Amino acid sequence: MNTRGLLDQLLKSGQELLQNNATGQSGKSAGNPLGGLLGGAAGGALGAGAIGLLLGSKKARKVGGQVLTYGGLAALGVVAYKAYSNWQQQQAGQVQAPPRTVDRLPAPEAEIHSHAILRALVAAAKADGHIDDRERQLIDGEVLKLTPDRELQRWIDSELHKPLDPAEVARAAQTPEMAAEMYLASLLMVDQEHFMERAYLDELARQLDLAPALKTELEQQARQSLG
Template identity: 75%
Template sequence: MNTRGLLDQLLKSGQDLLQNKAPAQSGQQGGVSSQLGSLLSGAGGGALAAGALGLLLGSKKGRKVGGQVLTYGGLAALGVLAYKAYGNWQRQQASAPRGEPQTVDRLPPAQVEQHSHGILRAIVAAAKADGHIDDRERQLIDGEIAKLTSDIELQGWLDRELAKPLDPAEVARAAQSEEMAAEMYLASLLMVDEENFMERAYLNELSRQLSLDAGLKAELESQAKTALQQLPA
């Protein structure tokens, strides 16, 4: 499955959503719109990615579509934020592992795909953390994802992820390294509304299941907070 390509498209669509404009396609700037319907009807992969991301983020929550997403260039940018957090933690903790953090922006392709799979699993789970993805919304998400990728295996996997009960322990089992766990938690932080009790409780349990060191968890939350503070009002 080409999880990396799909995840990168979803993450890169965030900046255009935040600026309330359709993504540029073939050198042409799309019309200004903040409505999910307009995003869904847009032409081209970028607009479709924006629509799918908006659905995953949950427009029904009353949040600005794409209000808490990465705006720094997709998957590599998530790795950069995780790398900063991990590096800060290493310097502060004598017991922390030494050596260069192997975050998703610094890995060979096969390992990037593995990390992407875990991150996408975390994003889908975070989107379900408030308990409100209904059957109609699932159908819309499935339809948008199908326009982004023809990979039947990946489409089926996403459909199963959306359908299964939310289980932080199951999500955490995808983490094959401490850096991967950090990326999954960071992506989840950027997806949820921490003022929502259910979503905050999910994050707390996810961090516990990921066995994140308290200092690393604090650094990841600091990086997420800094990223979100830089978003347009």
């Protein structure tokens, strides 16, 4: 399955959709420090359809008063790397290797990370229970436009129909870096001011075994770098 390519399109078009909804304009925010990494949203028009359906009625997510705008898999990896590195530096007396985030991996490993991130993205979209059967069918149709991979299409459909289970989602995290990336992707989809969705995020972090300081650092980096 070419999960990496599909996820990259969804994240890039998600940035475009969120910014357009928040500003009423096309294009990228001039104040975004990751602007150079967020360019090239090829296929954005189609991807915006799928990500828009996943986002449901809450297209303009707010985190700390700022719109959270991811712009592609590389950008997500950069933010995860920075957050993870900062957290490592807080661990006194421990010499640790640099984080191996999705933006720093060879293609086969990046594909494994992408699969886990997409699982987290779809699950988080269900955290408020808004995806019904009709919306699932529409999402299936949008995904069909984005990828000819039948196996990937069936997998996404299966994920959409699963009961929401943070523990099951977290089992996809094979490394601590992957867990951090999955949590960042979930932040994109979840309204932290909504009780059910905030509870889902907290439980996901617990199941991912994220240290409280790392969880806080990930949320802070999301606000600072992607606002």
